[in-house]
Amino acid sequence: MSDNSRIEWTDATWNPTTGCTKFSPGCKNCYAERLSLRLKNMGVPKYQNGFKLTLHSDVLDLPLQWRNPKKIFVNSMSDLFHKDVPLTFIKKVFKTMNDANWHQYQLLTKRPENALKFDKKLQWAPNIWFGTSVEMNLYKSRIDSLRKTSAKIKFLSLEPLLGPLPKMNLKGIDWVIVGGESGPGARPIEKEWVVDIRDQCKKNKVAFFFKQWGGINKKKNGRSLDGKVYNELPNKLVILS
DSSP states (O other): OBSSOOSTTOSEEEOSEEBOOOOSGGGTTOHHHHHHHHHHHTTOGGGTTTTSOEEOGGGTTHHHHOOSOOEEEETTTBOTTOTTSOHHHHHHHHHHHHHSTTSEEEEEESOHHHHHHHGGGSOOOTTEEEEEEOOSGGGTHHHHHHHTSOOSEEEEEEOSOOSOOTTOOOTTOOEEEEEOOBSTTOOOOOHHHHHHHHHHHHHHTOEEEEEEOOBTTHHHHOSEETTEEEBOBTTBOOEEO
C-alpha cells in the first residue's frame, strides 16, 4: 500500500486484502501476482503468503490516518469480491470508506456478480466509486451486473484491452479507463479499439481516461492518443494537450 501511487488515475493504494485467483484472460500476466511474489522473496511480511488470498485486518483503518483527501484505489493487489472474502470483512472495508469520507475510493472487481449478491447489505456512500474490468467482448455482461449495483459512481477498467468492444451499453456508467497490457509477455492493443471506445464515451457523455499503450516499455510508448492525453474523471472532464 502506498499514499503516493504511480498509477495514473489514482493518488494512493490501500490493500485490506492481497492475493487472488485467475478468473479470465485478462489475468494471464497479472502484475499483482508478479509483484506479490517479488515482495515475498524480499521478505516483506505482508506478502509472506505470496499471491494466496490473505485478509489484513491490521490495515483496515489506514485511510482514517490519511488526513488530506485522496483518490484511493482499493485492493490494487487483490479483489475484494473474491468468493473467499467473507461479507463480514467486506462490511468492515465499507465502514472505513464511509467513516473516512473525505477520500474518494476506487473499488474495482472482475466479479461484479458477487458484489451484486451483497449489494443491499452494503452502504454505498457517494464517495465510493465502483468499477469492473472488461478486457474483451466476451465479458461485457459484467457491465450489466455493475449497472444493477447501488454504487453512485460506476466505472469500467478496459485494461488490459485484448480486443474490440463495440456498441457497449454505457447507460449509467460515469467513467471509462482504457489501457494496453504492459510488462513481460504483453499482448498487443490496436489503436482502432481505443478510438472506438473514446468515441462511444463522447457520444454517451462518459468521462474517458486513456492510461497507456502498454507494451514491454510502456513509458516509451506513452499515453497520448491522436496528440492528446485524456485524463477525464467522473463529473470533472479534463483533457491535457
